[in-house]
Amino acid sequence: MDQNQQELHPLYPKCEEARSTGILDLKMKELTAIPQAVFRFMACAEADVKECDISDNKLICLQPQLPLTFHNLTFLNLAHNWLSSLPAEIGDLRALEVLDFSHNLFYTMPGIVYQLPHLTVLYAHCNCISEFDLTKPIATDRLDLVDLRNNRLSHSFIRKLLKTKRTFRLELDDDESDSN
Structure with missing residues (x-):
């Protein structure tokens, strides 16, 4: 971003903060997409973003640029959007440990979550x-928690x-039990 764009873009302070902290906080910004200016600035700044919170927005789809730009993410919060796929x-987020796509519109588990080798926590409630x-192998042996509460899981599937x-x-859900 040039100086004028930096001063005019409302997310510039969030990008500056992420450059120094490694945490990109874009929650509750009423975003329907992540602005291209964010990707450009973060790429030029060579920021090593480890955590990204895009919760409580209006995202319908997540741009492929996010994992390509922030390839070292360990935490990704996509909760409270209108997403139905990833x-x-x-x-490509090989270091991702926590993925939260709760409170969205997913009808099935995204197949890509099976491929994340460091995933420890998956919030899909x-x-x-x-x-x-259920037959697809999970790439991680670190998985500790999968939260599926408040979905439409049939009794036979459960x-x-x-x-x-x-x-x-x-x-x-409370009326279902985890026998593990």
Whole structure:
């Protein structure tokens, strides 16, 4: 960004802060997309962003540029948006440990989450998920928690899910039990 753009763009202070802290906080900005100016500035600044919070916005889709620009993310909060899918490039976030896409419009578990080798916590509660592929191998052996509360999981799917061998804690609705 040139000097005039920096002074005029309302997210410039957030980008400056991220450059020094490694935390990009874009929550509650009523964003329908991440502005290109954010990507340009952060790329030029060579900022090493480790955490990104884009919660409480109006995102319908997540641009593939996010994981390409912030490839060292360990924490990504996408909660409280209108997302129903994640770009395949999320799989390039090899260091990602915490992914929160709760309170969105997902109907199934995004296949890309199976490919994240350092994922430890997955928040997927309050979506529309009814079922997902239980046979797909999970790339991480670090997974500690998967939160699926307040989804549309059928009783038959829950029974299958609870019978599946797993090493992580599974959060389900109160009337369902985690037998792990």
